[in-house]
Amino acid sequence: MRTTSNALNFVILLGIVSLCADATYEGGRSIAGAYLNVLGASGAIVGLVAGAGELIGYTLRLVTGYLSDRTQQYWGITTLGYGINTLAIPLLALTGRWETAAALLIAERAGRAVRSPPRDVLLSHAATQVGRGFGFGLHEALDQIGAVAGPLTVAGVLAWQQSYQQSFAILLVPALIGLGVLLVTQRRYPNPREFETKTVELTGTGLPRRFWIYLAGVMLIAFGFADFPLIAFHWQNTGLTQTTNIPLFYAVAMAMDAIAALILGRLFDRNGIVVFVFAVVLSALFAPLTFLGSPPLALLGMALWGIGMGAQESIMKAIVAAMVPTLQRGSAFGIFYLCYGLAWFLGSALMGLLYDRSVTLVVGFSVAFQLAAVPVIISVIRQ
Structure with missing residues (x-):
C-alpha cells in the first residue's frame, strides 16, 4: 500500500x-x-x-x-x-x-x-x-x-x-x-x-452523464474567458499603461495563478465543487476591470484573471478525476481538453471581432458567458 x-x-x-x-x-x-x-x-x-x-x-x-x-x-x-x-x-x-x-x-x-x-x-x-x-x-x-x-x-x-x-x-x-x-x-x-485505493464505479456504458453536463459548463467558461493577448492589445491600443509594464501585469496574474491553485485546491478538498463556483463568479469580474478600469483597477483585474486560470488548471481538472472511472480517465481528459480548447479558440476569435465594434460588448460577452456556467455547474452539485 x-x-x-x-x-x-x-x-x-x-x-x-x-x-x-x-x-x-x-x-x-x-x-x-x-x-x-x-x-x-x-x-x-x-x-x-x-x-x-x-x-x-x-x-x-x-x-x-x-x-x-x-x-x-x-x-x-x-x-x-x-x-x-x-x-x-x-x-x-x-x-x-x-x-x-x-x-x-x-x-x-x-x-x-x-x-x-x-x-x-x-x-x-x-x-x-x-x-x-x-x-x-x-x-x-x-x-x-x-x-x-x-x-x-x-x-x-x-x-x-x-x-x-x-x-x-x-x-x-x-x-x-x-x-x-x-x-x-x-x-x-x-x-x-x-x-488509488478507491475508484469511481461506472453504472452504465460510456462516461457518466454528470461529466457531460459539467463539460458544458466548462465550455461556457472557456468561451467567455478573454485571452491575455487581447487584454494586452487593448492596453497598448489605449495607452492604459506603458508597454514595459504589460509583462509585469502578466507576472502578477501568473503569481496569483500559482497561489490560487494551492488555496482553491485545499478548499475544494474540504467543500467540493461549490469552491469552483465561487472562483468562477469571482474571476468573472476581471473583464470590466481590465477593459474599462484605470491602471490600478486593471492590475486588480489581472489578479482576478490569474485566480480564474488557477482554478481552471487545478480544481477544474480535479473534478474530472473525481467523477470519471479510472479506466476511462485518459479518454475523459482528452475530450475535456479538446472541448475546452475549441471553446477557448472560438470565444477568443469572437471577442476579437466584438472588440473592433465595442469594448463594452467584449466585457458584456465575457461576463455573461462565465456567469452562465454557474447554474450548469450547480446542477452537477445537485446530482
Missing part, C-alpha cells in the same frame, strides 16, 4: 517535471514570434503557425487520451510527449530557416498534447491520497514557477548575448533536467495506480 508521503513525493516530482518543461517551452514561445520575424516569416505565417499548433494540440489530446486508456501505456506516452515537447525548443538554436522553426514550434505543441491526458491520469491517482484539489493545485503552482522563470531566463540571455540561438540553446538545461526527473519518477513509481 502506498503511503500519503509517497503520493505527495510523486506529485512534487511530476510538478518538477512540469516546472522544467514550462521553463523550456514558455521560454521559447516568449521569443518565438520575434525569431520567426528575424528569419523572414510574415505576420500571416506567424499567426498560421500559432493557430495550427493549438488546433493540432487540442485535437491530438483526444487521440492520446483514448490510446492511453486502450494501451494502459500511460508512462510511455507521457515520456514520449515530454521528449517532443521539450527537445523541440532547444533545437530552434540550430535553425536558419523559418520553415524549420515553424515545424519545430508545431512539434512542441503536438508533444504537449501527447503527454497531457496520460500525465493527468497518473497525477490523478496520487491526488486521491493527498486530496485531488491539493494535488492538482500543487502541480499547477510548480508548473507556474517554470512559466515565469523560463521567459525571464531567455530575456536575460537575449539582453546579455543579443543572440536568439544562445537564448534557445540555454533552454536545453531545464529540458534535460525535466526529462531526467521524469525517468527517475517512472522508475521509482512504475504503477501510480496503486495510490
Whole structure:
C-alpha cells in the first residue's frame, strides 16, 4: 500500500517535471514570434503557425487520451510527449530557416498534447491520497514557477548575448533536467495506480452523464474567458499603461495563478465543487476591470484573471478525476481538453471581432458567458 508521503513525493516530482518543461517551452514561445520575424516569416505565417499548433494540440489530446486508456501505456506516452515537447525548443538554436522553426514550434505543441491526458491520469491517482484539489493545485503552482522563470531566463540571455540561438540553446538545461526527473519518477513509481485505493464505479456504458453536463459548463467558461493577448492589445491600443509594464501585469496574474491553485485546491478538498463556483463568479469580474478600469483597477483585474486560470488548471481538472472511472480517465481528459480548447479558440476569435465594434460588448460577452456556467455547474452539485 502506498503511503500519503509517497503520493505527495510523486506529485512534487511530476510538478518538477512540469516546472522544467514550462521553463523550456514558455521560454521559447516568449521569443518565438520575434525569431520567426528575424528569419523572414510574415505576420500571416506567424499567426498560421500559432493557430495550427493549438488546433493540432487540442485535437491530438483526444487521440492520446483514448490510446492511453486502450494501451494502459500511460508512462510511455507521457515520456514520449515530454521528449517532443521539450527537445523541440532547444533545437530552434540550430535553425536558419523559418520553415524549420515553424515545424519545430508545431512539434512542441503536438508533444504537449501527447503527454497531457496520460500525465493527468497518473497525477490523478496520487491526488486521491493527498486530496485531488491539493494535488492538482500543487502541480499547477510548480508548473507556474517554470512559466515565469523560463521567459525571464531567455530575456536575460537575449539582453546579455543579443543572440536568439544562445537564448534557445540555454533552454536545453531545464529540458534535460525535466526529462531526467521524469525517468527517475517512472522508475521509482512504475504503477501510480496503486495510490488509488478507491475508484469511481461506472453504472452504465460510456462516461457518466454528470461529466457531460459539467463539460458544458466548462465550455461556457472557456468561451467567455478573454485571452491575455487581447487584454494586452487593448492596453497598448489605449495607452492604459506603458508597454514595459504589460509583462509585469502578466507576472502578477501568473503569481496569483500559482497561489490560487494551492488555496482553491485545499478548499475544494474540504467543500467540493461549490469552491469552483465561487472562483468562477469571482474571476468573472476581471473583464470590466481590465477593459474599462484605470491602471490600478486593471492590475486588480489581472489578479482576478490569474485566480480564474488557477482554478481552471487545478480544481477544474480535479473534478474530472473525481467523477470519471479510472479506466476511462485518459479518454475523459482528452475530450475535456479538446472541448475546452475549441471553446477557448472560438470565444477568443469572437471577442476579437466584438472588440473592433465595442469594448463594452467584449466585457458584456465575457461576463455573461462565465456567469452562465454557474447554474450548469450547480446542477452537477445537485446530482
